[in-house]
Amino acid sequence: MAMNTPHTLRASDLLFPTPVSIEDRDGSYRLHSTTTIAASPPFEETADTAAALLGCKRGGEDILFKHIEGLDDEEYRLSISTVQVVITASTTRGAFHGLSAVRKLALINDNILPACRVCDKPAFVWRGFMLDCVRHFFSVDFIKKLIDAASLFGLNRFHWHLTDDQGWRIPIDGWPKIEEIASRRSELQYNDGRTYGRLYTKEEICEVQAYAHKRQMIVIPEVETPGHVSALLAAYPEFGCTGGPYEVQDRWGIFNEVLCAGNDAMLAFFEDAIAQVATLFSDPYIHIGGDECPQSAWEACPKCQARMKAEGLTGEHQLQSWLTSQICAMVHKNGKRPIGWDEVLDGTEEMGLPDDLIVQSWQGIQGGLEASRRGHQVIMSPNTVGCYLDYRHRDSAEEMGNLGVSTLRQVASFTATPPQMDEQAKSMVLGAQGNLWSERVLSARQAEYLLFPRLQLLAQQLWNPREADENLNRIELLTKYCEKLDIHCYRGAVE
Numbered sequence: 501m502a503m504n505t506p507h508t509l510r511a512s513d514l515l516f517p518t519p520v521s522i523e524d525r526d527g528s529y530r531l532h533s534t535t536t537i538a539a540s541p542p543f544e545e546t547a548d549t550a551a552a553l554l555g556c557k558r559g560g561e562d563i564l565f566k567h568i569e570g571l572d573d574e575e576y577r578l579s580i581s582t583v584q585v586v587i588t589a590s591t592t593r594g595a596f597h598g599l600s601a602v603r604k605l606a607l608i609n610d611n612i613l614p615a616c617r618v619c620d621k622p623a624f625v626w627r628g629f630m631l632d633c634v635r636h637f638f639s640v641d642f643i644k645k646l647i648d649a650a651s652l653f654g655l656n657r658f659h660w661h662l663t664d665d666q667g668w669r670i671p672i673d674g675w676p677k678i679e680e681i682a683s684r685r686s687e688l689q690y691n692d693g694r695t696y697g698r699l700y701t702k703e704e705i706c707e708v709q710a711y712a713h714k715r716q717m718i719v720i721p722e723v724e725t726p727g728h729v730s731a732l733l734a735a736y737p738e739f740g741c742t743g744g745p746y747e748v749q750d751r752w753g754i755f756n757e758v759l760c761a762g763n764d765a766m767l768a769f770f771e772d773a774i775a776q777v778a779t780l781f782s783d784p785y786i787h788i789g790g791d792e793c794p795q796s797a798w799e800a801c802p803k804c805q806a807r808m809k810a811e812g813l814t815g816e817h818q819l820q821s822w823l824t825s826q827i828c829a830m831v832h833k834n835g836k837r838p839i840g841w842d843e844v845l846d847g848t849e850e851m852g853l854p855d856d857l858i859v860q861s862w863q864g865i866q867g868g869l870e871a872s873r874r875g876h877q878v879i880m881s882p883n884t885v886g887c888y889l890d891y892r893h894r895d896s897a898e899e900m901g902n903l904g905v906s907t908l909r910q911v912a913s914f915t916a917t918p919p920q921m922d923e924q925a926k927s928m929v930l931g932a933q934g935n936l937w938s939e940r941v942l943s944a945r946q947a948e949y950l951l952f953p954r955l956q957l958l959a960q961q962l963w964n965p966r967e968a969d970e971n972l973n974r975i976e977l978l979t980k981y982c983e984k985l986d987i988h989c990y991r992g993a994v995e
């Protein structure tokens with residue numbers, strides 16, 4: 501007879517993010533290597549993934565993926581009894597989330613799945629994380645580890661920051677100096693000529709995408725324009741206003757050397773580069789950057805001034821939006837949708853921007869409010885309320901981290917649709933992202949420490965937003981998940 505002693509862990513104690521609806525039942529199902537998995541179409545591939553991730557075999561119906569019509573895109577139902585596990589969904593995304601729930605229970609409870617019934621679906625469609633692989637380079641193995649963990653907790657967007665002042669990491673055929681020069685920087689802290697960095701190979705980029713897609717995660721490459729381009733300018737100085745020379749930077753910050761908006765050769769490069777990126781990356785989005793672009797070089801550049809005159813632009817802000825529109829047109833030409841940091845809104849009130857440009861609000865929530873007012877869809881990643889995961893966990897000199905503080909409580913109470921938004925604005929919010937910039941993140945272990953458990957808390961707030969205290973009461977559970985996943989998470993004070 502199944503007994504529910506006080507020591508028996510219930511599924512509702514173990515699942516995170518907390519499902520929208522969960523009913524604990526008596527007994528459990530024990531997962532083992534002879535457990536079999538079956539699927540009705542179109543879930544055969546999900547069942548293959550499940551067999552691999554759970555260490556089971558295809559064959560019988562111990563675990564059954566069942567297709568029904570009528571559930572939402574990512575919605576799933578999970579029923580665990582003492583004799584069978586049934587996952588029901590309308591889409592492969594829903595089926596995958598059901599699999600993740602089973603996997604979490606197995607992982608955290610030594611393969612014993614407490615009986616339960618779950619009905620679950622996410623609150624927001626865009627549930628993402630960004631990893632800066634320029635300031636420091638992260639291996640494909642580590643990126644896969646992060647994608648796996650993030651997807652387990654219901655995240656579905658990997659924003660891959662691949663170009664910046666300190667390096668360029670995407671191979672572009674026909675432009676050999678991208679690899680020779682832009683992909684590496686000198687390490688000026690050493691006096692022995694060392695360099696740092698490299699490109700990801702096309703094979704590695706495809707490997708990351710295939711791995712992510714198995715986990716229903718979309719990959720968004722970011723190609724920075726028109727600022728944060730020192731690495732590109734070092735390789736092709738003719739794309740800058742002065743012609744250089746420029747250096748791949750080994751310092752952090754904002755640099756005045758930016759793309760020369762008056763230079764047609766620069767535009768020709770991006771025509772080609774964006775087309776190649778659009779081919780190499782199969783998902784529908786390309787992030788075009790747009791943040792932190794000083795305009796002093798444009799003020800002093802005859803070519804930029806000539807462009808402004810020719811296009812009837814009245815100031816450098818308008819020149820930036822003209823350039824943003826050019827780059828967006830290249831993205832569109834390749835069948836993709838552009839995303840930009842919130843500065844893409846600056847100076848564009850009169851000129852407008854392509855309607856389908858998604859704005860990522862990072863300087864607080866203001867960009868999100870403004871973008872939604874102007875009819876753009878929005879991704880929230882405000883650095884003021886917990887979405888910057890390179891910030892310290894707490895305001896202490898003993899903590900690693902850069903620039904600011906994002907406390908566990910801030911993330912645990914994060915809302916992608918803050919009360920300052922009216923209903924119209926809220927309707928434009930796709931979701932949110934946690935961003936890990938890596939100026940001061942030298943290694944994968946350090947990245948883990950900064951990401952976890954904050955990324956798990958953010959996942960909860962995007963899946964099924966709860967009160968901060970309810971989330972913070974589950975930190976021990978999150979830490980235990982990290983242990984099982986070999987993730988070295990922050991275990992300090994909860995502030």
Ligand code: ACM
Binds near residue numbers: 791792841
């Ligand atoms: C940013 O943090 N500069 C987008």
Ligand code: ZN
Binds near residue numbers: 741761762763803804
């Ligand atoms: Zn110029």
